[in-house]
Amino acid sequence: MEQQTAKPTEREKGVEKKSTLQRTPLLAGNWKMYKTVSESEALAKELKQLVAGVSGREILICPPSINLTKVSEIIMGTNICLGAQNLHWANEGAFTGELSGPMIKAAGCKYVIIGHSERRQYFGETDKIVNDKMNAALKAGLFPIVCVGETLEEREANNHFKVVERQIRDGVSNLVKEDYLKLVIAYEPVWAIGTGKTASPAQAQEMHAFIRKILSQIYNEPLAQKTRILYGGSVKPDNIDSLMSQPDIDGGLVGGASLKAADFSRIVAYQAA
Ligand code: PGA
Numbered sequence: 001m002e003q004q005t006a007k008p009t010e011r012e013k014g015v016e017k018k019s020t021l022q023r024t025p026l027l028a029g030n031w032k033m034y035k036t037v038s039e040s041e042a043l044a045k046e047l048k049q050l051v052a053g054v055s056g057r058e059i060l061i062c063p064p065s066i067n068l069t070k071v072s073e074i075i076m077g078t079n080i081c082l083g084a085q086n087l088h089w090a091n092e093g094a095f096t097g098e099l100s101g102p103m104i105k106a107a108g109c110k111y112v113i114i115g116h117s118e119r120r121q122y123f124g125e126t127d128k129i130v131n132d133k134m135n136a137a138l139k140a141g142l143f144p145i146v147c148v149g150e151t152l153e154e155r156e157a158n159n160h161f162k163v164v165e166r167q168i169r170d171g172v173s174n175l176v177k178e179d180y181l182k183l184v185i186a187y188e189p190v191w192a193i194g195t196g197k198t199a200s201p202a203q204a205q206e207m208h209a210f211i212r213k214i215l216s217q218i219y220n221e222p223l224a225q226k227t228r229i230l231y232g233g234s235v236k237p238d239n240i241d242s243l244m245s246q247p248d249i250d251g252g253l254v255g256g257a258s259l260k261a262a263d264f265s266r267i268v269a270y271q272a273a
Helices: 037-050 065-075 101-106 117-122 127-139 152-156 160-172 201-218 221-226 240-244 261-268
Strands: 026-030 058-062 080-084 111-114 143-148 184-187 228-232 251-254
Touching: 026 111, 026 228, 026 261, 037 065, 037 080, 037 261, 058 111, 065 080, 101 127, 111 127, 127 143, 127 160, 143 160, 152 160, 160 184, 160 201, 184 201, 201 221, 201 228, 201 240, 240 251, 251 261
Parallel strands: 026 058, 026 251, 058 080, 080 111, 111 143, 143 184, 184 228, 228 251
Antiparallel strands: none
């Protein structure tokens, strides 16, 4: 009988395709504080047409909260899902101007963005607040997208890994398995947001692999392999293909380019090498 020699698996060779890793790519549009209700309606309608034939990836839009209900009606039953950009950590209460997880869920959202660098920078959100908000989101039945990322100063001082490790350890530890599986991480280097300066695919991949390593230390390797890690920061139609070709980049969190249906639909239709 012919002797079979054990060949290294694709995984061991480091060339396993993302599609075999059970991580459905997620392309998320963060509309930030842009678009009135009628403008949101028009953008959602246009996008709905352009992405109608797309499958094998999850498409998400996060309009301003005041427009969630309207947009929810427009995308109901399509391949686009809805998310909010922020939530409060309490279920309800005397918190003027805030929105709770149950309210966001009831408006038709599946996801909520938490700890975006703009929230950290302008609204004083700490890792503790991020952690509280993540727990509130999970309690309300929402999938949290927790944002991490270093500033230019921190990268130049070579502290980027330390900063991101702290944001991950303090922000997303102590989850039970069922909740952990709902977590999405978005790596968004602050110096790349809205600046037109994207991290190179290699720079992004390096940090994504590092984040996955930290997650495997906090949880375990098989769970960390299931977690989607999105890249954000000047994602555009002309750089999405090379970003998505990296083994640990599982999607994008897109700001400016998500405000134009043609650009965002091209991003959604990325082709990874
Ligand atoms: P940008 O924003 O794509 O405009 O750089 C990304 C984000 O802040 O999520």
